[in-house]
Amino acid sequence: MSTITISGVQKKYHQKPVLKTVNLTIEPNQVYGLLGRNGVGKSTLMRIIANRTRIKVGTVTLDGESVFENEQAQNRIYLMSTAKLLPQEEKVYKLFKLIKTMYGDFDEAYAKHLAEAFELDTHRKLRKLSTGYQTIANLIIALCVPCDFIFLDEPVLGLDANHRELFYQELAETFSSKPRTFVIATHLIEEVSGLLNHVFVIADGKVSLDEDVEVLQQRGRQISGPAALVQDYLQGVPVLHTTRLGGMMTAYCLQTPLERPLPAGVSLDGMNLQRLFIEVTRKSGGHDEI
Amino acid sequence: MHFDADSVVPLFQQVAEQLQAGILSGAFQDNEQVPSTTAMARQYQLNPATVLKGMNVLVDAGLIEKKRGIGMFVCDGATAKLQQLAIADFGDTLKPVIQAAKALGMDKQALLAAIDKGWEQ
Amino acid sequence: MKYSRLLKVTAPSTWLSCGAAVIALMLVEIALPLWEDPTEKITVSWVMLSMLLGWVAGIMMCQQVLGIGFVTGTSRKTMILTQWTHGTLIALGFSAFALIVQRLLVSSSLKLSSQMTNFPHFMEAGGMISSFFFLTLVSLVCVAIGSLAGASFIYLPTKVIIPVTLVAIIMIMPMLVVIGFIGVFGAQQLWPGVLDHTWVWLLSLTVLTAILALADYLVYQYLDAPEQIRRY
Numbered sequence: 001m002s003t004i005t006i007s008g009v010q011k012k013y014h015q016k017p018v019l020k021t022v023n024l025t026i027e028p029n030q031v032y033g034l035l036g037r038n039g040v041g042k043s044t045l046m047r048i049i050a051n052r053t054r055i056k057v058g059t060v061t062l063d064g065e066s067v068f069e070n071e072q073a074q075n076r077i078y079l080m081s082t083a084k085l086l087p088q089e090e091k092v093y094k095l096f097k098l099i100k101t102m103y104g105d106f107d108e109a110y111a112k113h114l115a116e117a118f119e120l121d122t123h124r125k126l127r128k129l130s131t132g133y134q135t136i137a138n139l140i141i142a143l144c145v146p147c148d149f150i151f152l153d154e155p156v157l158g159l160d161a162n163h164r165e166l167f168y169q170e171l172a173e174t175f176s177s178k179p180r181t182f183v184i185a186t187h188l189i190e191e192v193s194g195l196l197n198h199v200f201v202i203a204d205g206k207v208s209l210d211e212d213v214e215v216l217q218q219r220g221r222q223i224s225g226p227a228a229l230v231q232d233y234l235q236g237v238p239v240l241h242t243t244r245l246g247g248m249m250t251a252y253c254l255q256t257p258l259e260r261p262l263p264a265g266v267s268l269d270g271m272n273l274q275r276l277f278i279e280v281t282r283k284s285g286g287h288d289e290i
Numbered sequence: 291m292h293f294d295a296d297s298v299v300p301l302f303q304q305v306a307e308q309l310q311a312g313i314l315s316g317a318f319q320d321n322e323q324v325p326s327t328t329a330m331a332r333q334y335q336l337n338p339a340t341v342l343k344g345m346n347v348l349v350d351a352g353l354i355e356k357k358r359g360i361g362m363f364v365c366d367g368a369t370a371k372l373q374q375l376a377i378a379d380f381g382d383t384l385k386p387v388i389q390a391a392k393a394l395g396m397d398k399q400a401l402l403a404a405i406d407k408g409w410e411q
Numbered sequence: 412m413k414y415s416r417l418l419k420v421t422a423p424s425t426w427l428s429c430g431a432a433v434i435a436l437m438l439v440e441i442a443l444p445l446w447e448d449p450t451e452k453i454t455v456s457w458v459m460l461s462m463l464l465g466w467v468a469g470i471m472m473c474q475q476v477l478g479i480g481f482v483t484g485t486s487r488k489t490m491i492l493t494q495w496t497h498g499t500l501i502a503l504g505f506s507a508f509a510l511i512v513q514r515l516l517v518s519s520s521l522k523l524s525s526q527m528t529n530f531p532h533f534m535e536a537g538g539m540i541s542s543f544f545f546l547t548l549v550s551l552v553c554v555a556i557g558s559l560a561g562a563s564f565i566y567l568p569t570k571v572i573i574p575v576t577l578v579a580i581i582m583i584m585p586m587l588v589v590i591g592f593i594g595v596f597g598a599q600q601l602w603p604g605v606l607d608h609t610w611v612w613l614l615s616l617t618v619l620t621a622i623l624a625l626a627d628y629l630v631y632q633y634l635d636a637p638e639q640i641r642r643y
Contacts, residue, residue, distance in 0.1 A: 052481050052636035071412040074484025084639040085478040102416050102483035168335040176328040176338040194336040272295040
């Protein structure tokens, strides 16, 4: 089946490197989280894949063929972003028709269902909608295009909590009934973590973490206790970060030595994806003393 | 049902445990259909693959079965099976109670008396 | 793959805005003078109208084509091809329209010069085919320039647009007119009578159109999707 392969991608903006060497593989029928701090290049990477930003170094291929300027490939890819490119003067239902023409197909029944669920009046002009509802209109398009790879760049920006939950629920359901790949770039990691299969973390222009969520959950731990005991327990094991509160130390570790006996007084707690992300992308990468 | 992203228990395992608790409590009766993976994935905003993996744990344990073309059903006798397992494992539930009693300096008679009193209420 | 689809999707707004432009131009060039003084001879500057229409078409199309194109994974090649297709059809359509209306005006009771005004003197309304191509090419040149202008309006930062537009109008355009005059006089000195030949005009315009088409194509190859098409 089809895979998108990103190899050696570099991108500079005004001489300043944003992406240095990005290598990753996007497989079919997965829900990926594309995580990274502000300005790290997540949007840039997705724009490159969607043929919106050109690059001089690196390749992005689908089925071995480059996706750049390749309409056959691009017909299977869709990027939803905050960019206002669609004609703002058109009514939403007209935009659905437009997208249907451009992609050859569009799940109109599902679009109707989503519009009702979100209470979006499709007879309104795009520019007359509030920011949140413009996002919703764009979201509906993204969920209804007949593409194998859907990239969502900050899909819930500006949505209230109820709409966000509705979106995640609809995403879970449509992914289940019509499997395809979603790549979600978001800062709201906690909310989306249950839906993700696999995570890419971009830091320093490269992919610093490329792992299944389940694997991360298996070995990722927060280890707390008296400093000496914690350090002893984690002897020789690479640690993401440690903090101290008086005599108590908390260490964040991705390769917790679970086979070692846990000293009394030391507790092992799970590390949720958001916590993991914060520790992995911490700049200081060392030791906080309080 | 509740899923804890902070737990050391893998999500799929939590799915299995919560479904199991549902069978034990009678929410999912023997021979009744269990919610579909899609319905569960939607309700708790989980990846359907995770839900399926959790369900398969119960399939392997003989507690739910897949009926081709229809869905997942609670096996006949699953509730009774789970009850027996829970009774057999009851010692685990008692352990912290006994430890707490010992820590307070109670002897076995005192604990049994407390149990007697509690049973009547 | 996306060429015919983009063409279909951008057609309504493109043709509507051009249609509106043509109606407006006709009102100003024909209806208004007639209303002001029904006895006066009307002369319609078809060349100027073709230029204006080409310019309008170029700028309007840009926004739709680039916006929709980039959202739906269309190649840059297809985007410029779509613009040129619309531009060519509009240019051809308007030229035909011009010739027909001119014929009507000449043969009707309204007194109108028998000549298509502003043309080189040999291109009379009788020289249908060359007039047709002449108008078409003139329009296409402006479609090409309009496309570049339209792209600039989208991509240049807002604070740069007004200075750039002013520079273009105050400095560059007069410069081009001067160069044009020098070129014409120079050619007449070097090769007397050269400008009396239709084919010289048509060939020069065709070359100019081809150069501008290439320029459009190259510029589009280097575009990345903007963050927004409109600035409001």
